Amino acid sequence: AQRVTQPEKLLSVFKGAPVELKCNYSYSGSPELFWYVQYSRQRLQLLLRHISRESIKGFTADLNKGETSFHLKKPFAQEEDSAMYYCALRDQGAQKLVFGQGTRLTINP
Amino acid sequence: KAGVTQTPRYLIKTRGQQVTLSCSPISGHRSVSWYQQTPGQGLQFLFEYFSETQRNKGNFPGRFSGRQFSNSRSEMNVSTLELGDSALYLCASSSLPGTGGPEAFFGQGTRLTVV
Numbered sequence A: 001a002q003r004v005t006q007p008e009k010l011l012s013v014f015k016g017a018p019v020e021l022k023c024n025y026s027y028s029g030s031p032e033l034f035w036y037v038q039y040s041r042q043r044l045q046l047l048l049r050h051i052s053r054e055s056i057k058g059f060t061a062d063l064n065k066g067e068t069s070f071h072l073k074k075p076f077a078q079e080e081d082s083a084m085y086y087c088a089l090r091d092q093g094a095q096k097l098v099f100g101q102g103t104r105l106t107i108n109p
Numbered sequence B: 001k002a003g004v005t006q007t008p009r010y011l012i013k014t015r016g017q018q019v020t021l022s023c024s025p026i027s028g029h030r031s032v033s034w035y036q037q038t039p040g041q042g043l044q045f046l047f048e049y050f051s052e053t054q055r056n057k058g059n060f061p062g063r064f065s066g067r068q069f070s071n072s073r074s075e076m077n078v079s080t081l082e083l084g085d086s087a088l089y090l091c092a093s094s095s096l097p098g099t100g101g102p103e104a105f106f107g108q109g110t111r112l113t114v115v
Helices: none
Strands: A003-005 A010-014 A019-021 A024-026 A032-038 A045-049 A072-074 A083-090 A097-099 A103-108 B005-007 B010-013 B019-024 B031-038 B042-050 B053-057 B064-068 B074-078 B087-094 B110-114
Touching: A003 A083, A003 A097, A010 A019, A019 A103, A097 B031, A097 B042, B005 B087, B010 B019, B019 B087, B019 B110, B031 B074, B042 B064, B042 B074, B053 B064
Parallel strands: A010 A103, B010 B110
Antiparallel strands: A003 A024, A019 A072, A032 A045, A032 A083, A083 A097, A083 A103, B005 B019, B019 B074, B031 B042, B031 B087, B042 B053, B064 B074, B087 B110
């Protein structure tokens, strides 16, 4: 069964500190992994996808197939990073996304 | 270009009633999917449509149904509403489904409250 697990519901760090949001998945096959972000009063939007291997707003995420993980990292947190973050997995050949429960990240000044 | 538009934004219904929610995808997008977002269950997949055909359905009762029109606009319907149907319903569109395909763009959602 496809499943995405984000073990931390809440994460609070100080501005300038490193951030790591954890994501583990279970999937039989080659998954497509994503990180979505929802800022306050805004719609859900794509932050990163593993196939693009790019850094967005200073965030990076590496797909580790051995550990079935796709953790999101940023070396120096900024206050504007405060938001709800969702890790998601996509079925191949479909648009269906399987989401984790989300992690609410709060950056303290 | 305009984003995904969902109407109405807010809705209050009584138990037992039915409701229809609408989603207009980004112009040119032919794939539409629906999600239910609740504090307890998070984001859960409802359906996926492409070119008027339902390609995938989530684990929801038959009271939840949907359709897609030839202009790619989509509607979802919930009949015999229950209190537990209170949620934010999100619609997402993309130009094509599939591996390595384009990202899904989400609408603002329709907040349904069942009383």
